[in-house]
Amino acid sequence: MDKVILTTCAFMVFFLCSVCYAKEEDVLSCSEHQKAFDGACYEFVGLQFSFLRAQAWCERAGGHLVFILNDETQQFLQTHLEPDKDWWLGLAPAAPNLTLDRSGEGSLAWLDNSDVSYSNWVDTPETHATCGHIQRHTGFQWKATENCTQEMNFVCQFDFGRTVACEGQNATLQCGSGQVLEIEDAFYGRKTVHYCRSHFTAVPTFSQEECSWINVLESVTAHCRGLQACQAPLDLSSLTEPCPALGSYLSVEYRCKDGLHLLMTKLASVVDNVTITVKWLLHSFHGNLTCTVDAGDGFIIDPYNPEEMESTIIHRFRQPGVFMVGVECTTSDWHVTAQKTITIQEPVGEFRAVQCYGSNATTDGTKCNALYGGPVQIQLGLETGTSVAYTVHHNGRQIANSNVSSGVTPHNVTLDVTAVQSLQRGCNNLTIAASNGVTPHPVSTYLLLCLLDPIAGLQASVTAEEDACPDSPDLTIGVSLEQGAPVELRFDLTGLRDALTETRDMLNNSLHTYTFSHPLEGL
Incomplete structure (x- = not known):
């Protein structure tokens, strides 16, 4: 196969950061509108498109219409699909020879030409069916059809470490925090007739010899090696079109390799010394290892030159809040960044105010009188404390709770009607507690709540x-x-x-x- 030199031109690897792994938890991290399952992200699209438009919509973000390869995936999808709607699947005519010649006995395959080894058909697909979908009101069973121009909802699947870029589309390969790209396979051309075909509605007649592919692994690797994110443009002027009849696409398979670990606690107090550990994992490199450490609160070490592969920094955060700690390390071969958030809290101090608040309620020190049957508001305040969780207990049973960002600001905890009616008429001893993640033991106080009937018949x-x-x-x-x-x-x-x-x-x-x-x- 020919080799292609990478320059800055008009064809780029297409991957919209829909899929990446959160290294610390070793779980898939998907975008806000997607759901993670078994190494892929799934997006349940509420738009209604024809089959080709739906596949093109998924391809713009580096994905494809969903493949259901086993019962586990089927069950996962069912928990998110709406049963009264039809949903396109990534099913199309089997075309191992890059044609849609249906002269022989027809069958459906997944868009990448893999066999349908697991199925959930309502009935056996007819010979001339050309696409498939999940049919409404059937318990999420599949239906094959010849009418691929009808408009339906659809599910996009974004596989981790695999992406396809159609002609004229730009995108980015991206790994997670502390990771670098490692390209495993890349070709330009066509191995399946079903990808990147939105610009034609019928497949032209051509021989398999007219459509091939070019191995561009070396070129993409040279451009993306050692980077956490990569845009890899191909110089199309330097090669002959491998598939002139249908057009070509760029396919890249890659994995994310751990290059840098940033280790520290997720929660600390304003009085704690926080240990930030920087661990370099790419042992074979040339040149000096130079880093920049940014604690996110204005404290920056630039440059930071670790003497060992693992080094530590001690830092105290002076103010409460959520901070993004970032480390960026560079050698002549690698450029890796890692980020991690830390929450800094102020310990909970003593209660400085406890009183009833609202209509039909009065406070006398630690005693509160209120009418039975209606809600009661208890106003609380602390001397210090952030990210505070308040709880109200009666006889060991929690009857109310509330969370506030600052305990210094007075806050009303409401005992709703159900909570009030669970208490007895007359006086009830309540325990009020305040806590957060950096206070070893909850701070508590007491309130005598007397619930009275409305006065009548005086x-x-x-x-x-x-x-x-x-x-x-x-x-x-x-x-x-x-x-x-x-x-x-x-x-x-x-x-x-x-x-x-x-x-x-x-x-x-x-x-x-x-x-x-x-x-x-x-x-």
Whole structure:
């Protein structure tokens, strides 16, 4: 095969960072609108396109219509598909000789010409079927059809380490934090008739000899080796078109090789000394190893020249927050960057305020009175603390919780109606706790919450024998309630010259008598 020299021209490796591995957790990291499963990212597209337009839409991001190779993938897709919609699959006529000659017995294959070894057909595909989809209202079974121009939803699959770039499309190969590209295979031309065919609706008649491919592994490797991300343009003027009848595409297979590890804790306190470890993994290199370390809070070491393959830096973050720590290391052969986030929290201090807040609620120190049956808000505040989790417990059972970014700012924790009704009428001892990831033990305080019924049926009368005006200077008043006790009663007594106000407690709803000795002259 011919060799191709890489320059800056119009044909680039196509991969839109849809798929990369998060090295630290060794799990696939997909974009916001995709779902990860078994080494690939899947995007469930709500647009409705014809089969060719749907495949072209996936190809623009370096993927293809979904392949279902086993029951595990089928079950995964079913958890995300809408059962009342049809969804295109990456099924097309088998074409091992790069033609769509259907003169023989027809069969469907996946777009890369691999056999359909696992299937979930509603019924056996007809001979002249040219595409396939998941059919609505069938329990996600497959249906083969000749009508590939009908518009359906579709699922795109983006395989890790494999990408196809159609003519005129630009893209990027990208590895994760601390990784470098290692190209395993690359060709320009065509090995399947089904990729990059959106510009024609019918496949022209041609012989297999008219369509071939060129090995460009050496050229792509020379351009991308040692990089974390790569755009690899091909100089099309330096080669003869391998497949003039259908046009060519660029196919690249690669893996991401660990080159640099950045190790540190994910959570620390403002009083902690954080150890940042830089570990270089590419042992065979030329020249000096030079790095730049950026702690993300304004602290930068540039240049940083590790004396060993593994070195450490001690740093204290002075303010709470989330910081992106970055390390960039370079030799004459390699250029690798690694990033990792760290959350810095302020430890939780003591409670400085606890009170009820809102209508029908009053606070007296650590005691709170509120009406039974409605929500109750408890206002909390701390002396210090960030990323604080508040919890409210009664008899060891949590009845409310809330999270705040700063504990210094007063915050209302709401006991909803369900929580309030789980408490008994009268007074309940509540434990309120505050914690975060850097405080060894929760900080707690206590609140006596007294839940009262609304006051109803208040009656009062002056007590005297046989309705006679009493001779005694004392005044006795009888008070009763239908509901609402315990309550605080306020007596306003007005005489000829003076007025008197006194408060008395009424602990239950039964008749209570209250005596006032020598209250006022002229009552």
